[in-house]
Amino acid sequence: GRQFDPKVHDHALLFHVFVQDNDGEKILHHEPFVLRSTYALDEHVLEFYVPVTDPLPPQYFLCITSDRWLHATNVLPISFKHLILPRKFAPHTQLLDLQPLPLSALGNSTLEQFFAPVLHMGKNDFNPVQTQCFAAMYETNENILLCAPSAAGCIVCCEFAMHRALLEQDKTSIVYVAAKQAIVTRRLRLWQKKFHGLAQVAELSGDVAADLHTLATTPIVLATAQKWDVLSRRWKQRKVIQNVKLFIADELQCLGSPNEGPILEIVISRMRYLASQLNEPFRIIGLGAAIANATDIGDWIGALRPGTNCFSFHSSVRPAPLELLLHAFDTSHFSARLIAMARLIFQLFKRHDAGTPNRPALIFVSSRKQCQLTAIDAMIHFATLDDDQNHFSVDDTYIQQTKDPALRQTLTRGVAFSHSGMHTSDRRLIDALYLRGVLRVLVLPAEACWEIDHTAPLVVIMGTERYDGRQHRYIDYAAPDILEMLAKADTHAEAKCVVLCHSPKKEYLKRLLYDPLPVESQLDRAMHDHLNAEIVAKTIESKQDAVDYLTWTFFYRRLTQNPNFYDLHGVTQHHVSDHLSELIENVVNDLSESGCIQVENDMDVSPLNLGMIAAYYCIQYTTVEMFASSVTAKSKILSLLEILASATEYSTLPIRLGEEEALQKIAAHLPRFKPPTENTTDELFSQPNVKVLVLLHTHFARQPLSSELASDRDFILLEAPRLLQALVDVISSHGWLAPALHAMELSQMIIQGLWISDHPLLQVPHLDESVIERAEMESRRDPEIGQVSGVLDLLALDDEVRDRILAQPDPNKLATIAAFCNDYPNIELGFEAPTSPLQVGEPTSINVSLEREVDEDMIDIGRVRGRFPAPKKEGWWLIVADLLTNTVLSIKRVSIAQHSKISMDFIAPAEELETSSPTDRKLTLYFMSDSYLGCDQEYDFTIRTLHQQG
Numbered sequence: 001g002r003q004f005d006p007k008v009h010d011h012a013l014l015f016h017v018f019v020q021d022n023d024g025e026k027i028l029h030h031e032p033f034v035l036r037s038t039y040a041l042d043e044h045v046l047e048f049y050v051p052v053t054d055p056l057p058p059q060y061f062l063c064i065t066s067d068r069w070l071h072a073t074n075v076l077p078i079s080f081k082h083l084i085l086p087r088k089f090a091p092h093t094q095l096l097d098l099q100p101l102p103l104s105a106l107g108n109s110t111l112e113q114f115f116a117p118v119l120h121m122g123k124n125d126f127n128p129v130q131t132q133c134f135a136a137m138y139e140t141n142e143n144i145l146l147c148a149p150s151a152a153g154c155i156v157c158c159e160f161a162m163h164r165a166l167l168e169q170d171k172t173s174i175v176y177v178a179a180k181q182a183i184v185t186r187r188l189r190l191w192q193k194k195f196h197g198l199a200q201v202a203e204l205s206g207d208v209a210a211d212l213h214t215l216a217t218t219p220i221v222l223a224t225a226q227k228w229d230v231l232s233r234r235w236k237q238r239k240v241i242q243n244v245k246l247f248i249a250d251e252l253q254c255l256g257s258p259n260e261g262p263i264l265e266i267v268i269s270r271m272r273y274l275a276s277q278l279n280e281p282f283r284i285i286g287l288g289a290a291i292a293n294a295t296d297i298g299d300w301i302g303a304l305r306p307g308t309n310c311f312s313f314h315s316s317v318r319p320a321p322l323e324l325l326l327h328a329f330d331t332s333h334f335s336a337r338l339i340a341m342a343r344l345i346f347q348l349f350k351r352h353d354a355g356t357p358n359r360p361a362l363i364f365v366s367s368r369k370q371c372q373l374t375a376i377d378a379m380i381h382f383a384t385l386d387d388d389q390n391h392f393s394v395d396d397t398y399i400q401q402t403k404d405p406a407l408r409q410t411l412t413r414g415v416a417f418s419h420s421g422m423h424t425s426d427r428r429l430i431d432a433l434y435l436r437g438v439l440r441v442l443v444l445p446a447e448a449c450w451e452i453d454h455t456a457p458l459v460v461i462m463g464t465e466r467y468d469g470r471q472h473r474y475i476d477y478a479a480p481d482i483l484e485m486l487a488k489a490d491t492h493a494e495a496k497c498v499v500l501c502h503s504p505k506k507e508y509l510k511r512l513l514y515d516p517l518p519v520e521s522q523l524d525r526a527m528h529d530h531l532n533a534e535i536v537a538k539t540i541e542s543k544q545d546a547v548d549y550l551t552w553t554f555f556y557r558r559l560t561q562n563p564n565f566y567d568l569h570g571v572t573q574h575h576v577s578d579h580l581s582e583l584i585e586n587v588v589n590d591l592s593e594s595g596c597i598q599v600e601n602d603m604d605v606s607p608l609n610l611g612m613i614a615a616y617y618c619i620q621y622t623t624v625e626m627f628a629s630s631v632t633a634k635s636k637i638l639s640l641l642e643i644l645a646s647a648t649e650y651s652t653l654p655i656r657l658g659e660e661e662a663l664q665k666i667a668a669h670l671p672r673f674k675p676p677t678e679n680t681t682d683e684l685f686s687q688p689n690v691k692v693l694v695l696l697h698t699h700f701a702r703q704p705l706s707s708e709l710a711s712d713r714d715f716i717l718l719e720a721p722r723l724l725q726a727l728v729d730v731i732s733s734h735g736w737l738a739p740a741l742h743a744m745e746l747s748q749m750i751i752q753g754l755w756i757s758d759h760p761l762l763q764v765p766h767l768d769e770s771v772i773e774r775a776e777m778e779s780r781r782d783p784e785i786g787q788v789s790g791v792l793d794l795l796a797l798d799d800e801v802r803d804r805i806l807a808q809p810d811p812n813k814l815a816t817i818a819a820f821c822n823d824y825p826n827i828e829l830g831f832e833a834p835t836s837p838l839q840v841g842e843p844t845s846i847n848v849s850l851e852r853e854v855d856e857d858m859i860d861i862g863r864v865r866g867r868f869p870a871p872k873k874e875g876w877w878l879i880v881a882d883l884l885t886n887t888v889l890s891i892k893r894v895s896i897a898q899h900s901k902i903s904m905d906f907i908a909p910a911e912e913l914e915t916s917s918p919t920d921r922k923l924t925l926y927f928m929s930d931s932y933l934g935c936d937q938e939y940d941f942t943i944r945t946l947h948q949q950g
Contacts, residue, residue, distance in 0.1 A: 004035075004037050004040035004041075006037050009037070010037075011036065011037045012034050012035065012036045012037065013034070013035045013066065013067075013068065014032060014033075014034055014035075014066075014067035014068065014332075015032070015033045015034075015035060015064055015065065015066055015067060016030065016031075016032055016033070016064070016065050016067060017029075017030065017031050017032070017033050017046060017048075017062070017063070017064050018030050018061075018062070018063040018064075018065070019048070019050050019060055019061070019062055019063075020060065020061045020063060021057065021060060021061075022057040022058055022059055022060065022061075024061060028050045028051065028060065029048050029049075029050045029504065029507075030504060031046075031048060031502075031504035032067075032332045033046060033064070034332075036472075038472075039472045042472065044471075044472075044473070045471060045473070047475070047476070048504065048508075049507070049508040049511075051507075052080075052083075052085070054085060056080045056083060056085065057080060058079070058080060058081070059077050059078055059079045059080055059081075060077075060078045060080070061075055061076070061077055061078070062075070062076040062077075062078055063075045063076075064076075082569065083564055084563045084564050084569075084570075084571065086518070086561060086562040086565075087561050087562070089292045089293055089295075089518065090293075090294075090295040090306060090312070092290075092294075092312050092313060092314040092516075093306065093307050093310075093311045093312045093313050094307075095128055095129070095132065095313060095317050096128075096132055098128065098131050098132060099131075100125035100126060100127070100128070100131055101125055101126045101130065101131040101134050102124055102125045103115060103116060103124055103125065103126075105134070106138075108167075110198070111163055114159075114163070114194065114198070115156065115159070117194075118153070118156055126153075126156070127152065127153055127319045128317075128319075129148055129152040129153060129154075129157070129311075129313060129317060130152075130153050130156050130157055130160075132311070133146055133157045133160075133311055134157075134160060136308065136309050136311075137157050137158075137160035137161045137164070137285075138160040138161065138163070138164050139164075140309075141164075141281060141283050142283070142303070142309045143283060143284045143285070143286075143301055143302035143303045143309065144161070144284075144285050144286070144303050144309045144310070144311070145252075145285075145286040145288075145294060145297055145298040145301060145303040145309070145310045145311065145312070146158075146285075146286070146287055146288075146311045147252070147286075147287075147288045147289065147290055147291045147294040147297070147311065147312045147313065148289070148290060148311065148313040148317055149289060149290055149313070149315055149317060149318055149483075149486075149487065150289065150484070150487035151318045151319060151320075151322075151487060151489070151491040152313065152317055152318060152319065153319070153491075154287045155187075155190075155287075157287075158248055158250075158285055158287055159194075161246060161248075161283070161285050162174055162220070162246065162248075165245055165246040165283070166198070166199055166219065169245065171219075172219060172245045172246065173215065173219065173221070173240070173243050173244045173245055173246075174219060174220045174221065174244075174245070174246040174248070175215075175221050175222075175223065175228065175244050175246070175247050175248065176220070176221070176222045176223070176248045176250065177222075177223055177224070177225050177228050177247070177248065177249050177250070177264070177267060177268075178222075178224065178225070178249075178250040178251050178254075179224070179225050179251055179254035179257065179260035179261070179263070179264045180224070180251070180254070180260060180450050181224050182450035182451040183250060183251055183450055184203060184222050184223065184224050185203075185451070186450075186451070186453060187222055187250070188201065188203050188222050190453075191220065191222075195220065199219040199220050200217075200218050200219055200220065201218070201219075201220040201221075201222070202214050202218040202220070202221055202222070203221070203222045203223065204221060204222070204223040204224075204227045204228070204231065205227075206227050206230070207873065208230065208231060211223075211227070211231050212231070212238065212240055215231070215240045215241070215244075216240045216243075225260065225263040225264040225266075225267050226263050226618070228267050229263055229266060229267050229270075229533075229618070230618050232267060232270055232271070232274075233270075233533050233534075233536075233537045233615070234537055235270070235274055236537075236538075236539075241274070242274065242278060242280075244271075244282070245280075245281060245282060245283065246283050246285065247268075247271045247282070247283070247284045247285070248284075248285045248286075248287070249264065249267075249268050249284070249285070249286050249287070249301075250287045250288075251287070251288060251289070251480070252264075252286050252287065252288030252291070252297055252519070253288045253289045253291055253479070253480045253483065253519055254480050255297075255519050255520075255521065255522075255554060256479070256480070256519040256520050256521075256522065257478060257480065257522065258522050258525065258526070259652065261521070261522040261523075262521075262522050262523045262525070262526040262527070262530065263530075265521060265522075265523050265553060265554050265555065266523070266530045266553075268284070268286075268300075268301060268554075269300075269552045269553045269554070270552075271284060272284065272300070272301060272302065272552055273549075273552050275302075284301050284302060284303075286298075286301045286303065288519075289315070289480070289483045289484075289487075289516075290312070290313060290314055290315035290317075290483075290516040291312065291516055291517075291518065291519050292515075292516045292517055292518040292519075293518040293519060293558070293561070294310065294312030295310060295312065296554070296557045296558055296561060297519070297554065297557075298310035298312075299557055300553075300554045300557050314516065315483075315513075315514070315515070315516050318491065319491055319492070320490065320491055320492055320493055320494055320495065321494050321495075322486070322489050322494075322495050322496070322497060323494070323495070323496045323497070324486075324496075324497050324499070324513055324514070325496065325497070325498045325499070326498075326499045326501070326506060326509060326510060326513065327344060327498065327499070327500050327501070328500075328501055328502065328503040328505070328506040329341065329500065329501070329502060329503060330503045331502075334463075334465070334467075334474060337463070337502065338370070338462070338463060341462050341463060341500045342374065342377050342462075344500065345363065345378075345460055345462065345498075345500075346378070346381045348458070348460065348498055349361065349381075349458075352457075352458055352496055356440055358437070359456075359457045359458065360434065360437070360439055360440055360441065360442065360456050360457070360458075361440070361441045361442075361456055361457075361458040361459070361460060362441075362442055362444065362454065362455075362456040362458070362459045362460070362488055363378075363441060363442070363443045363444070363460045363462055364444055364445070364446050364448075364449060364459070364460070364461050364462060364485050365443060365444070365445060365446070365462045365463065366445070366446060366462075366463050366465065366466040366467070367445060367466065367467075367656065367708075368419040368420075368421050368445050368707055368708050369656075369708070370445070370462075371417040371418070371419050371443045371444065371445055372406050372417055374417070374443045374462065375406070375407075375410045375415050375416065375417035375441070375443045376406065376409070376410060378410070378413075378415045378440075378441045378443070379409065379410040379412070379413040379415045382413040382414065382415065382440065383413055394411045394412070394414055394433060394438055394439070395438070398411070398429060398433060399411045399412065401425070401429055402426050402429060403423045403425065403426055404422055404423065404426055407422075407426060407430075413440070414438070414439055414440035414441070415439070415440055415441045415443070416430045416433065416434070416439050416441070416442050416443070417430075417442070417443040417444070418430045418431070418442065418443075418444055418448070419444065419445045419448060419707070420447075420448070420451070420711055421706075421707025421708055421710060421711045422707060430442070431452075431454075434454055435454075442454065442456075446461075446466065446477055446481055446485065447481070449481060449484040449485045449487075449488060450481075450484055452488070454488060455488050455489065455490045455491060455495075456488060456489065456490060456495070457489075457490050457493065457494075457495050457496065458489075458495070458496050458497075458498070459485065459486070459488050459489045459495070459496070459497045459498070460497075460498045460500065461482065461485050461497070461498070461499045461500065462500055463500060463501065463502075464476055464477050464482065464499065464500075464501045464502075464505060464509065465477070465502065465505075467656055467657040468654070468655070469654065469655020469656055469657065469659055469660070469686055470654075470655050470686070470688065472686070476505065479512055479517060482499075482509075482512065482513075483512075485497075486513070499513065518562070520558055520562060520565055521553065521554045521555035521558050521566075523553055523554070523555040524555055524566060524583060527583070527587050528587055528590055528591060528620075528621050528622075529614065529620050529621055531546060531549075531584075531587055531588075531591065532591055532596050532597065532607075532611050532614055532615055532621055533614075533615040533618075534546075534549060535591075535597055535605050535606070535607050535611065536607040536611055536612050536615035536616075537615070540605065541604060541605065541606070542603050542604050542605060543581075543584050543585070543588060543603055543605065544603070546584045546587075546588070546605075547580050547581060547584055550580055550583075550584070556580075559576060559579070559580075560576060563575075566579075567579075588605060590621075591611065591621060594610070594621050594622070594624075594625035595608055595610045595611075595625060595628060596608060596610045596611030596614060596621050596624070596625070597611050609733050610624045610625065610628055610730070610733075611624075613726050613729045613730060613733075614726070616726075617722045617723070617725055617726040617729075618722070619647070619649060619722065619723060619726050620647075620648040620649060622648045623647045623648045623649060623723070623726075624726060624730065626643070626646060626647070626648070627643060627726065627727050627730045628730050630643045630646070631643060631727070631730065631731055631734075631736075631739055632736075632739070633734070633736045633738070633739065633886065634738070634739075635731075635738075635739040635742065636739075636742060637742045637745060637746055637749075637756065638672070638674070640727070640739065640742055640743055640746055641693065641696060641746065642676060642689075642693060643727070644692075644696075644720065644723060644724065644727065644746070645689045645690075645692035645693040645696065646689045647719070647723050649719050649723065650688050650689065650692045650716065650719065651688050652688075653688045653691060653692065653712060653715070653716070654712070655686055655688065655691065656708065659685075659691075659709075660685040660686050661685075662706075662709070663685040663690070663691055663694050664684075664685050666694055666698060666703070666705075667685070667694050667697075669703075670694070670697040670698065670701060670703075672697060672700075672755070673693070673694065673697045675690060675693075676689070676690065676693075691712070692716050695709065695712060695713040695716055696713075696716065696750075698713065699713055699717065699750070699753050699867070700749055700753060700754060700755050702753050702754075702867070714869040717750060717868060717869055718869060718870055720747075720750045721747060721750065721751075721872070721930070724743055724744075724746060724747045724750065724930075725747075725875075725893070725930075727743050728740055728743045728744060728747075728877065728891075731743060731888075732888050732891045735887045735888050736886065736887075736888065737879070737881045737882075737883070737886045737887055737888050738886055740879070740888055740891070741879075741926070741928065744877055744928040744929075744930065745928075747930040747931070748929060748930065748931060748932060748933050749933075750868070751864060751866045751867070751868045751872065751930070751931040751932070752866045752867060752931070752932065752933055753866065753867030754933060756933065758933070759772050759789075760789065760790040760791060760932075760933040760934030761775070761788070761790065761791065761794065763791075763820075763866065763932065763933055763934075764791060764794075764817055764820050764821065765813070765816045765817060765820055765865075766808065766813045766816065766817055767806075767817070770807075771805060771806060771807075774804065774805045774807065775788035775794075775805045776788075778801055778804065778805055782801075785797065785801065788805070789934070790933075790934035790935070791820075791821055791824045791932075791934060791935075792824070792826055792934075792935075794821065795821055795824075819865065820865045822855060822858065823858075823863055823864075823865050824865075824932065824935070825852060825862075825874060825896075825929070825932065825935055826852065826853040826935075827850055827851065827852050827853070827896060827927075827935075827937075828850070828851045828852075828853070829848065829849070829850055829925075829927050829937055829939070830848070830849045830851075831846055831847060831848045831849070831925060831939065831941070832846065832847045833846050833941040833942070833943060834846065834943055836944075837918045837944040837945070837946050838908040838943055838944065838945050838946075839908065839945070839946060839947075840908055840909070840910045840911070840945050840946070840947050841907055841908060841910070842907070842908045843905060843906075843907055843908075844905070844906065844907075844908055844943070845903050845904060845905045845906070846880060846903075846904045846906070846925065846941070847901065847902075847903050847904075848878060848901070848902045848903075848904060848925070849899075849900070849901050849902075850894070850896050850899070850900040850901075850902070850927075851898065851899050851900075852896055852897070852898050852899075854898050861897055861898070862874045862895065862896070862897065864931045864932075866931060866932075868931075872931065873895065874895065874896070874929065874930070874931050874932075875893060875894075875895060875929075875930040875931065876893070876894050876895065876896065876927060876928065876929055876930065877891060877892070877893055877894070877926070877927075877928040877930070878890075878891070878892045878894055878902060878904060878925070878926070878927055878928075879891045879925070879926040879928065880904050880906050880923060880924075880925055881923065881924045881925075881926060882909050882921075882923055882924075883922070883923075883924050884922070885909070887909070889906035889907065889909065889923070890904045890905060890906035892904060904925075908921075908943060908945050909921065909923075909945070910945075910947075911945060911947070918944045918945065918946045919944065919945055919946065920942050920943075920944055921942065921943050921944070921945050922940055922941075922942050923940070923941055923942070923943060924938060924939065924940055924941075925938070925939045925940075925941060926938055927939075
């Protein structure tokens with residue numbers, strides 16, 4: 001094959017990619033492609049869009065030619081012989097010229113007060129979209145789909161239906177589901193304020209027991225699609241799921257997202273199936289942005305009548321006009337293109353009278369690092385324009401409150417930036433300053449569009465690409481992200497949105513911005529885990545059940561509408577049936593080969609242990625398969641750490657531009673870090689599993705990181721507890737004791753940010769090695785004190801001795817130390833072991849009683865304090881083990897409030913040498929924490945066993 005030689009080819013080669021029509025006369029698409037020496041042997045992916053006419057041309061030609069070398073050209077014909085064009089879309093719902101609906105139409109003074117704040121500028125009536133949808137939402141119980149721009153006030157229409165449900169029944173249950181956590185957080189903040197005094201609003205936490213109680217006692221419940229998926233899988237056994245009367249699915253344009261789309265589709269399909277099985281009233285409301293194929297979504301959720309209960313408005317339907325400007329740049333180099341974009345933005349401020357406190361501007365950029373750089377550029381721009389004696393600045397009292405030095409500098413010119421890696425107090429301050437109208441410009445990363453409620457007269461999207469380190473290329477923003485950024489343009493007055501892009505993307509963006517695009521299902525690309533979950537829940541018990549299950553999905557509706565997208569080669573019933581059967585056959589075979597399910601009689605399916613573990617902890621089947629194949633009876637903590645880092649859940653972790661070098665420098669200063677041997681040095685740090693490993697090592701070393709890496713580490717930590725619980729279950733199913741204990745210790749390390757070999761006192765805030773040295777000195781000086789080996793030993797000391805050891809003059813820090821120590825679990829364990837002789841292989845049990853020492857002032861019992869980035873409750877494992885054979889005989893996951901009694905069933909183990917007389921067998925009872933170091937307990941007990949006489 002050809003080799004890339006930097007001496008000959010330099011370190012990069014430029015190619016031009018063309019798409020030509022059938023006659024070779026017209027260039028339909030052109031973009032440059034740079035092949036770098038570092039990745040010359042890797043496979044590269046290019047994604048672009050070209051127009052296709054009807055009738056179809058015979059073929060297009062894809063041409064790739066070198067910018068430097070002669071005869072270095074390849075031409076590939078792309079035949080359209082077997083291409084089946086998608087069916088035409090139904091027309092959008094026409095916006096009727098109706099008399100605006102007044103507040104008095106609600107017929108309820110309480111509701112008039114509720115909706116009055118959403119009517120701006122002194123108006124006393126609803127906007128045209130709300131007026132047209134009011135009757136369907138508020139006066140009927142039909143399923144409804146509403147697709148319209150966010151600016152059209154879709155949430156107000158949704159609130160019509162919510163109030164109808166609340167007024168009709170005393171104990172109604174309303175569930176709101178969205179694909180992204182940021183959307184749920186925004187809605188929770190909004191509705192807790194609006195429904196205050198009318199109905200309680202709560203969000204699901206992810207803890208199944210707590211969430212079932214929340215659902216049973218709270219009228220309005222919000223959840224991400226993933227959390228609702230976990231809770232609703234066993235809907236047949238959970239009455240509270242069946243009691244839901246109104247189900248609201250928001251941001252349906254996210255159905256086309258490869259990550260969030262399949263889960264959102266599954267939960268909506270499940271609720272549709274649930275409604276068909278119950279004889280009680282049940283209503284589904286679907287909300288989304290303007291979508292070309294909204295009627296297909298309406299057909300799926302049961303809103304079958306366009307214009308009556310299926311509303312599909314065009315993207316141009318807004319209460320106030322929006323001027324869209326699309327500006328393309330030919331510059332190929334990304335950084336140079338950003339510099340050119342920045343120059344244009346500052347011209348736009350002057351041209352559109354923006355960048356002032358009265359007309360602030362929102363700028364969306366590709367990364368958090370770019371946020372800071374763009375804000376500094378804006379600050380310098382305004383510094384050149386402002387009068388030195390009388391320039392605009394934020395009040396100095398606010399500036400001094402900020403912790404970020406760059407933010408403190410930009411605020412002097414009324415420019416701010418905000419992203420999730422910043423300190424919470426800084427972000428809250430920026431939000432408050434923007435709402436008060438004292439900022440000129442606010443710069444945000446693209447992903448923040450889902451997190452904020454801010455709007456502006458001028459919105460600038462500074463580039464529509466971001467770097468993906470796994471593919472070593474710039475990839476386009478998802479279409480829902482761009483639409484959400486557009487939604488930040490002011491809805492109450494004329495606004496402008498400027499989209500700056502690379503020239504090859506212009507035609508695609510023009511179509512996206514001015515004409516809604518269709519949404520396609522991604523379920524067929526991510527079906528394994530959902531099918532496994534339904535098999536575990538007994539919803540699917542055969543391959544035919546699986547095919548029937550698919551008929552409830554959006555995927556089934558779109559299959560014949562756009563067959564080539566789903567690799568379907570015909571639209572007849574025979575083609576569809578064969579395609580679905582083949583799809584299910586392949587998925588079932590993959591699950592069977594991974595050990596998750598069992599296939600009987602080539603038709604019936606039943607769950608196996610690995611499948612049940614994957615479904616219970618909501619992890620991917622490839623992860624649980626990898627756990628089962630990688631762990632051994634001799635696995636230590638470091639090898640378990642590598643196994644954890646290789647989980648499929650971490651495969652989406654971003655690798656940013658230049659991050660490989662940063663990770664390599666960090667790893668060089670981590671004494672315990674050993675890279676996986678299967679990776680070569682060149683590509684080592686561009687692998688997600690190696691990045692996870694490095695960031696976990698920095699967590700245990702308590703090493704500070706940049707804001708972007710710190711947020712990545714938080715994501716890793718949030719996923720780790722359930723992955724480790726699944727790993728413990730996989731290990732226990734093999735019966736291996738030592739690796740199971742190591743996995744539990746690894747869980748403690750994750751929560752506290754320490755190595756298991758570190759001193760337990762280091763998990764207490766503000767305590768360091770000097771405190772441990774002082775404790776050892778006190779122990780040597782007064783032997784009666786004994787060794788201070790943990791938190792409970794520290795609490796048992798006299799106040800005077802403890803104060804000398806802590807040597808902490810700061811009362812605030814002392815209060816933090818006291819709070820940690822008071823919440824540290826002090827649990828007394830008692831047990832009753834079987835006393836009568838047992839036959840080998842005979843079932844028996846040990847009864848365990850647990851009692852927590854609780855102070856009267858303890859409010860949140862079981863709350864964990866540590867270095868975990870989210871609130872967490874304690875969890876414990878009880879294990880009955882045989883140390884002689886390194887075997888787990890019984891294991892249970894338990895939680896303790898104050899008192900708890902648990903019965904541990906196990907089988908009496910066999911002796912190595914058979915004897916006719918009873919033999920004493922020593923077993924061990926372990927009580928292991930998943931959150932704290934130094935509070936594990938271990939007890940030996942003896943049982944008498946004898947072999948059954950033949």
